Amino acid sequence: MYEATTIKTTGSGRKLNNLWKYAGIPVMLAGMIVWTGCGMQKKEERREVELPAASIETLEVDAGEGDLTIKGDEKATTIRAVAVIKSTGGVKDETIVFTLKPDGKNAKLVSKFKSDIGLDNRTMDVTVTVPVKMNLDVEDDSGDINISDIEGNISLDDDSGDIVLKKIQGKLTIEDDSGAIEISDSRGDADIEDDSGDIAIRNHNGNLNISDDSGDIRVTDVKGSVTVKDDSGDIGIRGVDGDVTILNDGSGRLNVEDVKGKYTSK
Numbered sequence: 001m002y003e004a005t006t007i008k009t010t011g012s013g014r015k016l017n018n019l020w021k022y023a024g025i026p027v028m029l030a031g032m033i034v035w036t037g038c039g040m041q042k043k044e045e046r047r048e049v050e051l052p053a054a055s056i057e058t059l060e061v062d063a064g065e066g067d068l069t070i071k072g073d074e075k076a077t078t079i080r081a082v083a084v085i086k087s088t089g090g091v092k093d094e095t096i097v098f099t100l101k102p103d104g105k106n107a108k109l110v111s112k113f114k115s116d117i118g119l120d121n122r123t124m125d126v127t128v129t130v131p132v133k134m135n136l137d138v139e140d141d142s143g144d145i146n147i148s149d150i151e152g153n154i155s156l157d158d159d160s161g162d163i164v165l166k167k168i169q170g171k172l173t174i175e176d177d178s179g180a181i182e183i184s185d186s187r188g189d190a191d192i193e194d195d196s197g198d199i200a201i202r203n204h205n206g207n208l209n210i211s212d213d214s215g216d217i218r219v220t221d222v223k224g225s226v227t228v229k230d231d232s233g234d235i236g237i238r239g240v241d242g243d244v245t246i247l248n249d250g251s252g253r254l255n256v257e258d259v260k261g262k263y264t265s266k
Contacts, residue, residue: 002263005042007133011063012244013156014136021177025198026166039167040265043086043087043088044080044084044085044086044190045084045085046083046084046085047082047083047085047096047098048080048081048082048083048101049080049081049087049098049100049109050077050078050079050080050100051079051080051100051101051102051107052077052078053076053077053078053079053107053130053131053134055102055105056079056102056105056106056107056134057106057134057135057137058105058107058134058137058152058164059079059106059107059108059109059128059130059134059135059136059137060106060107060108060109060137060138061108061109061111061128061136061137061138061139061140062108062109062110062111062112062139063109063110063111063112063126063139063140063141063143064111064112064113064124064141064142065112065113065122065124065137065141065142065143066111066124066125066126066143067123067125067126067140067144067145067146067161068125068126068128068132068138068140068143068144068145068146069125069126069127069128069141069145069146069147069209070127070129070136070138070146070147070148071127071128071129071130071147071149072130072131072132072134072147072148072150072151073128073129073130073131073132073149074131074132074245075184076129076130076131076132076196077131079100079107079109079129079130079131079134079151080126080128080129081098081100081109081111081128081129081204082125082126082127082128083098083111083124083125083126084124084125084126084127085098085122085123085124086122086123086124086125087121087122087123088121088122092165094114094227095114095204096114096124097110097111097112097113097114098110098111098124101224105110105220109126109128110126111126112124112141121153123143125143125227128204130150131150132149132150132182133151133152134151135152135154135170135207136150136152136153136154136155136156137155138154138155138156138157138158138228139157139158140156140157140158140159140161141159141160142159142160142161143160143161144162144163144164145158145161145162145163145164147164147165147166147168148165148166148167148168149166149167150167150168150169150170150254151169151170152169152170153170153171153172153173153188154168154172154173155173155174156172156173156174156176157161157174157175158174158175158177158179159177159178160170160177160178160179160207161178161179162179162180162181162182163176163179163181163182163185164182165182165183165184165253166183166184166185166186167184167185167186168183168186168187169186169187169188170186170187170188171188171189171190171257172186172188172189172190172191172192173190173191174190174191174192174193175193176192176193176194176195176197177196178193178195178196178197179196180197180198180199180200180215181194181197181198181200181202182199182201183200183201183204184201184202184203184204185202185203185204186203186204186205186206187204187205187206188205188206189206189207189208189209189224190204190206190207190208190209191209192208192209192210192212192234193209193211194210194211194212194215194216195213196213196214196215197214197215198215198216198217198218198233199215199216199217200216200217200218200219201218201219201221201222202218202220202221202258203220203221203243204219204220204221204222204223204224205222205223205224206222206223206224207224207225207226207242208222208224208225208226208227209225209227210226210227210228210229210230211228211229211230212228212230212231212233213231213232214231214232214233214234215232215233216235216236216252217233217234217235217237218236218237218238219229219236219238219240220236220237220238220239221235221238222239222240222241222242223241223242224240224241224242225240225243225244225245225261226240226242226243226244226245227244227245227247228244228245228246228247228249229246229247229248230246230248230249230250230252231248231250231251232250232251232252233251233252234252234253234254234255235249235254235255235256236253236254236255236256237255237256237257237259238255238256238257238258239258239261240258240259240261241260241261242261243261243262243263243264244256244259244262244263244264245260245263245264245265245266246264246265246266247266249265
C-alpha cells in the first residue's frame with residue numbers, strides 16, 4: 001500500500017496578497033495556498049493516499065467535514081484519494097485522520113478531524129478516483145457528495161449536504177437527513193429516505209421507492225415503477241413506463257402525468 005503523502009509549506013500571507021493584486025489569481029507554493037479575505041487567512045494543504053484495487057470489491061468511506069467527490073475511471077487500477085485541507089488556524093497534523101487501508105475484499109477510506117477545542121474553521125474536501133466496477137458504502141457527516149460513473153451498488157448515509165449522482169449502474173440506497181438529492185442518467189433500483197430537502201430524479205432505468213418528510217419531489221423519464229410517501233412538499237411525476245403509487249401526500253401540490261402503468265393515490 002502506498003503511504004499518504006503530505007505537502008506543507010509556510011509563507012507570508014502579506015506577500016501572497018500583494019502577488020494577487022498583480023496576478024489576480026491565488027498563488028500555490030509547493031502544495032499550499034494561503035487565502036486571505038475579511039482580515040483572516042485560510043491555509044490549504046494537500047495530501048494523497050493510494051491503494052491497488054485489483055482485489056477490492058467495496059470501498060467504505062467515513063468522511064467528516066468537507067465535500068466528497070467519487071469518480072469512476074475505466075483505466076484506473078488503483079483507488080486514489082486526494083484531500084484538500086483548509087483551515088483558518090493552520091493545519092495541525094495531530095488533528096487530521098486521512099487513511100486508506102485494505103480489509104480483505106474491502107478498502108476503507110477515513111477523512112476526518114479529531115476533536116479539537118477552538119474556533120478554527122476547517123474542512124477536508126476529498127476527491128477519490130476508483131475503477132468503474134466498484135461498490136461504495138459511504139457515511140458522511142457534512143458537506144456535498146458528488147458520485148459519477150460507477151458500475152456497482154451504492155449505499156449512502158448522509159447527515160447534511162447536497163447529493164448528486166450521475167451515470168450510476170447499480171442498486172442505490174440513500175438515507176439523508178438534510179440537503180437536496182439529484183440523480184440522473186442512472187440504472188438500478190433506488191431506495192431513498194430523506195428527512196428534508198428537494199429530490200430530483202431524471203432519466204432513470206429502474207424502480208424508485210421514495211420516502212420524504214419535507215421538500216419537493218420531481219421525477220421525470222423513468223423506465224420502471226415509482227412509489228412515493230411524502231409528508232410535505234410538492235410532487236411532480238412525468239414520463240413513467242411502470243406503475244406510480246402515491247402512498248401518502250401530506251401537503252403540497254400533486255401532479256402526475258404520462259404514466260403507462262397503473263396510477264394509484266392512497
